[in-house]
Amino acid sequence: MINNQESYYTDVDKMHVATDCIVFGFHQDELKLLIFNRRVQPHKGGWSLIGSFVKLNEDVDHAAKRVLRDITGLDNVFFEQSRTYGNAERDMGARCVSVAQFALIRIDEYDEELTEMRGAFWYRLEELPELVLDHYQMVIDALDILRRKAKHQPIGFELLPEKFTIPQLQSLYEAIFQRKLDPGNFRKKILSFKILNRLNEKDRSSSKRGAFYYTFDHDTYEKLLKSGYNFDFL
Amino acid sequence: MINNQESYYTDVDKMHVATDCIVFGFHQDELKLLIFNRRVQPHKGGWSLIGSFVKLNEDVDHAAKRVLRDITGLDNVFFEQSRTYGNAERDMGARCVSVAQFALIRIDEYDEELTEMRGAFWYRLEELPELVLDHYQMVIDALDILRRKAKHQPIGFELLPEKFTIPQLQSLYEAIFQRKLDPGNFRKKILSFKILNRLNEKDRSSSKRGAFYYTFDHDTYEKLLKSGYNFDFL
DNA sequence: CCAAAAGTGTTCGTTTTACACCCATGG
DNA sequence: CCATGGGTGTAAAACGAACACTTTTGG
Structure with a gap:
């Protein structure tokens, strides 16, 4: 069936689809963001949001949950779509569309060791280091959505x-x-x-x-x- | 350069990325939606939102504008991202992620002939026919965002x-x-x-x-x- | 002159804001 | 016993919903 229908789309471009997670936490009266120190190319050594490519047979939402679980050990986390970044030039590496999603987590529940082992750390929003690609814009946008939402629902x-x-x-x-x-x-x-x-x-x-x-x-x-x-x- | 960096991602899945446009108009005290009668497979004969696959070297936002221009003759239209639909099973044809975007257009300005020639028609929101895939859900979601936005900005x-x-x-x-x-x-x-x-x-x-x-x-x-x-x- | 839509004004109850004040308690 | 943050009360101002009233004009 798939192979049969697939034929309609044979001449259509394909590209990478990724998801990036804007992970918010709250600790000591401060909003914190979980970011990730890249240990492999591309952008090795740079700070980025945690993220992953979406697999062929995987829901985009699921990819975000998978990433967060792998890094913090947390499951059943509040997730919501932020927006999708689809400029042709956004990742010089290859054409890659990224669906940003933000998560809110209880900072007392995550697995600190696991998280640091994976290269991820909490930063105060005011003192974020420079982030790779358009990740800083992703943070700005997600914050905006978070604020809007927080105004009208608990x-x-x-x-x-x-x-x-x-x-x-x-x-x-x-x-x-x-x-x-x-x-x-x-x-x-x-x-x-x-x-x-x-x-x-x-x-x-x-x-x-x-x-x-x-x-x-x-x-x-x-x-x-x-x-x-x-x-x-x- | 591209070829060089591309190598980091060689083992990563690729998929189709589409954009679907929820086009709202207002006429005779009624909200209207522009929908499209498909003349080719897949879903031939069904009603869908207007949309297109995103080309490899094309911004996602641009794809939406291109589609709308091709069908209505309109340029410089208000566009905004709604949400992205990324379930693995949403299009049985092939793995395809769709970035939904909604447009608000002045219904007195579009090119009626061109539009109908392309197979697109305005429907009152209350009397939409059945739409293919998850397009009805896209309409619901976009309406919700439109209402929220309309409440807080002009x-x-x-x-x-x-x-x-x-x-x-x-x-x-x-x-x-x-x-x-x-x-x-x-x-x-x-x-x-x-x-x-x-x-x-x-x-x-x-x-x-x-x-x-x-x-x-x-x-x-x-x-x-x-x-x-x-x-x-x- | 009158029906009907455009536009103005008034009232009344609720919500918001600012701030004064009381409470509980460990050092 | 008092400084400190927790918690309650209240008066003035701002706002919103409902509705009465005035204006304009073609038929």
């Missing part, structure tokens, strides 16, 4: 540990949007969505009084979402 | 003629969002952005009194955008 929870405090959540949003938020107003807004469950447990690492831990109530969120509820932060 | 102007009235603009937004809007409130909101210039000319085709024509002030818009101004419709 996407940020993907970046925090299972249980977190409201001040932690606030500092994540401050990192994403690059501006200070009012603690009182932020708390009221977030709680008004009623998608957080308070635990009977406090985090005392950043104050004597301690801040209650919360968990994200995925079920209630889905319900509200389906009922057309609007989650507009800020 | 994208709709791409779909109207150079000069338009506020009631016309309103009916466009009603078509995009599929709901009635209050004329008074809509007008105030739009005018508050101060990105419309009123002409000393009226359209009397839909009322005795006539409605003033406006043009979109692109320069002021860009300025406000850069200064961080928020355009939130609705």
Whole structure:
């Protein structure tokens, strides 16, 4: 069957298809990006996003998950397509179209040893080294999409540990949007969505009084979402 | 040079890369989509989006513009990437990744004869025929992105003629969002952005009194955008 | 003169913003 | 006992939804 139909396309150009992952993490009140020090040609020694070519029988989405799993040991990660980079000249090596996808990971869960063994490291967004090809543009674009999304849906929870405090959540949003938020107003807004469950447990690492831990109530969120509820932060 | 570097990638799979265009137009208070009746295999006789394979030395974006120009005669059209469809099984014919892009066109400007000669026709969104492959999903996804975008930036102007009235603009937004809007409130909101210039000319085709024509002030818009101004419709 | 669409104004309730204030507690 | 961050309350301003009202003009 495949061979039969394939015949329609025989005179059509073929090219490499890659996927590059913009992997965001959040640690110590800072947004971090996972980047990769290339140990082989091309661009040996340069910094790049983690990525891979897509195999003939592999979904593009799957390729991204495969790469991230190989490097961090993590599975079941939040992934979303960013955009596709298809300029003819973008990779001088060969014609190669790259589908960029961004991931949000809980930085406390990944396998640090495995990651470093593979040549990947976390960098603060503000102090990224130069990146290979158009990878810096990919980061910019993904950040833009992340910000847009974060404004209208509670996407940020993907970046925090299972249980977190409201001040932690606030500092994540401050990192994403690059501006200070009012603690009182932020708390009221977030709680008004009623998608957080308070635990009977406090985090005392950043104050004597301690801040209650919360968990994200995925079920209630889905319900509200389906009922057309609007989650507009800020 | 190319041949030299190409050697790094010799063992990497290659595949077809296509682009499909979701072409929106606005006419008689209705959102319309340009679709294409296939005259050759595969899927001969079926309805599909207009699209093409990307050539080896051609930017992906360029391929979309080329297709649209060939079919409608239009150039300089608003284009934006939607998303990329990369499932291994999406086209039984052969492995083929498709980058979907949507276009907004002023329906009064295209070349009707050329378009029909090429087998393409405008359909109301509500009465689309069945589309081949995953093209229907592409339409759904593009609509979703269009709606999101339209909410936060004055994208709709791409779909109207150079000069338009506020009631016309309103009916466009009603078509995009599929709901009635209050004329008074809509007008105030739009005018508050101060990105419309009123002409000393009226359209009397839909009322005795006539409605003033406006043009979109692109320069002021860009300025406000850069200064961080928020355009939130609705 | 009147129907009908264009355009303006007013009201009222909600949301946002800024900020004052109370709480809990380890050092 | 007090500095510090957690958490609550509140008043003023801004905004949005609903709707009444005025304007214009061809038939």
